[in-house]
Amino acid sequence: MEDRLVGRLVVSAAVGRLAHMPRLIAVISLLVVCVFNGLCQEAKPPEAKDSQKLELGVWRVPPGFISSADPSDKNGNRKPLPGFRPIDGSSHVRYDASEFLKSQGVTLPPGNEAIYDLDAGCLVVLTTQDNLELLETLFEACVDSYPTNLAVEISTLECVIPAESKAASSSWPTYTDLKRLPDKNVKLLGRVAAVTKTGQRVSIQHVTNPAAVKPSGGEQAKSSAQSCANSLIFQTGESGAKVEVEPVVGADGVTIDVNISYRFRSQRVGNAISEMSSSTSFTTWDDYPIVLQVSPVPNQDGKFLVVVGTVRLVNPGGWNFKELRDASKTTKAVK
Numbered sequence: 001m002e003d004r005l006v007g008r009l010v011v012s013a014a015v016g017r018l019a020h021m022p023r024l025i026a027v028i029s030l031l032v033v034c035v036f037n038g039l040c041q042e043a044k045p046p047e048a049k050d051s052q053k054l055e056l057g058v059w060r061v062p063p064g065f066i067s068s069a070d071p072s073d074k075n076g077n078r079k080p081l082p083g084f085r086p087i088d089g090s091s092h093v094r095y096d097a098s099e100f101l102k103s104q105g106v107t108l109p110p111g112n113e114a115i116y117d118l119d120a121g122c123l124v125v126l127t128t129q130d131n132l133e134l135l136e137t138l139f140e141a142c143v144d145s146y147p148t149n150l151a152v153e154i155s156t157l158e159c160v161i162p163a164e165s166k167a168a169s170s171s172w173p174t175y176t177d178l179k180r181l182p183d184k185n186v187k188l189l190g191r192v193a194a195v196t197k198t199g200q201r202v203s204i205q206h207v208t209n210p211a212a213v214k215p216s217g218g219e220q221a222k223s224s225a226q227s228c229a230n231s232l233i234f235q236t237g238e239s240g241a242k243v244e245v246e247p248v249v250g251a252d253g254v255t256i257d258v259n260i261s262y263r264f265r266s267q268r269v270g271n272a273i274s275e276m277s278s279s280t281s282f283t284t285w286d287d288y289p290i291v292l293q294v295s296p297v298p299n300q301d302g303k304f305l306v307v308v309g310t311v312r313l314v315n316p317g318g319w320n321f322k323e324l325r326d327a328s329k330t331t332k333a334v335k
Contacts, residue, residue, distance in 0.1 A: 054112065057125045057132045059139055063254055064313060064321030066100065066116060066123070069287040072176045076254075076285050084116060093118035101125070106134055150247045150256070151314045152202065153193040156264045156276075157306045158297070160185040175289040175308060189266055189305070192241045195318065201246035201259075209237045232263045232277070239265045247311050254286050256311050262292075264307065274298070276305050287312045287320070 067078035083100030086093075097114040108114060112127040125135060159178060162185075178186065196202035232242045243262040250256065263277035276295045284290045289310045297303040314320050 052109070052128055054126050055129055055132055057127070057135060059123045059135070060121055061116070061123045061139070062321060063121065064286060065139075066097075069285065071174075071179075071288055076288065080116070087115070097123060097125075101135070104138055106131055106138070148316060149195050149197055149314050149318070150249065151193065151195050151312045151318070151320075152204070152245050152247060152258075153191065153310045153312075154204070154241065154243050154245070154260075154262060154292075155191045155308045155310075156189045156241060156266075157308065158187040158189050158266075159304050159306050160302055161304055162302060173291060173294060173306075175291055178291070178306065178308075190241045190264065192243055194245075195314065196245075196247065198247060198249040201244060203231065204243040204245065205231075205241065207234075207238050207240040207242070209239065210235075232261060234263065234265045234275070249313070253313075255283060256286065257281065257283050258309065258311060260292070260309065262307065264305070266305075274305060276307070278307070282309075284309070284311055 063078050066084070067080050070077060070079045073079075080095055081100060083103050084095035084097055085099065087096055095116045095118070097116045098108050098112075100116075101108060101114050106127075108127055108131065112125075112131070114123070114125045114127070116123045125132070127135075157178070159181060161173070161181065165177075165181070190206060192204040192206050194202050194204045232244065234240075234242070241262065241264045243260065245258060245260040245262075248257045259281045261277075261279040264275065266274040274297055276293060278293050280292065282290060282292065287310065289308050291306060292309050293305075293307040295305045297305060312320055
């Protein structure tokens with residue numbers, strides 16, 4: 001269960017299976033609290049207690065299913081979706097998730113609890129068997145369609161950055177700095193995107209006026225490294241973007257290491273050419289845009305070419321977690 005969602009566990013099994021995982025040790029105390037609170041509810045008549053018997057469910061939930069990326073947070077803390085209320089007085093970052101579950105169609109009567117532990121990446125729910133089965137259905141979309149692919153997007157922007165702006169005064173503008181610029185100061189020059197698997201290199205190209213392919217003429221086969229380098233070279237008259245990229249997902253399922261080589265050329269009126277290229281490696285988080293390169297446009301003060309890279313986890317159908325969550329909610333509403 002290290003890299004995939006964990007299905008619902010009864011409390012005795014949950015403690016036994018989670019205790020050996022350092023990242024999930026924080027959940028144990030949370031389980032005890034939930035059980036204690038459940039046992040301390042008001043006494044009910046025997047027939048009511050049987051029909052409303054509370055059980056514990058534990059899910060290791062992918063961050064993308066209950067939160068969204070927050071590029072403005074320098075520590076990479078994601079924003080919980082609406083319906084999560086911070087719980088104060090805890091040494092761990094925890095949220096009351098009751099309202100979130102209600103928004104997903106799960107009714108939690110008084111005495112039921114739902115807590116999300118951010119450090120452990122676990123959702124713990126104390127509720128009835130019927131509700132636990134409903135939650136199984138809610139998370140089934142993630143279990144059956146856990147992201148195995150990566151959608152890579154490389155955008156090239158032309159930005160006018162005033163000298164007095166934060167982006168200009170800092171040593172290196174972030175994507176959040178660029179978002180603060182007026183819309184008129186940011187122009188999209190080109191964007192290329194492709195889907196690949198973790199650890200697999202992919203080539204992406206969008207070329208205007210591509211040069212004719214020349215016959216090999218019996219030349220000896222070139223090395224793969226040389227062929228890769230040649231594939232990024234623009235021929236006379238060509239413009240656009242040429243990218244070679246290889247992303248690798250980390251053990252936490254959120255951090256992504258990326259190796260990339262790219263070249264961009266903009267053909268302008270009067271045959272003026274703006275071109276930039278780079279080969280580098282960087283680390284990012286799922287769905288966090290990151291500025292890869294900033295180059296001043298020759299003879300145009302305050303104007304820069306900026307390359308932004310974004311990598312998202314997607315399932316085999318190309319859906320990310322938000323789409324899976326929304327689709328699951330729609331399906332339940334139809335039923």
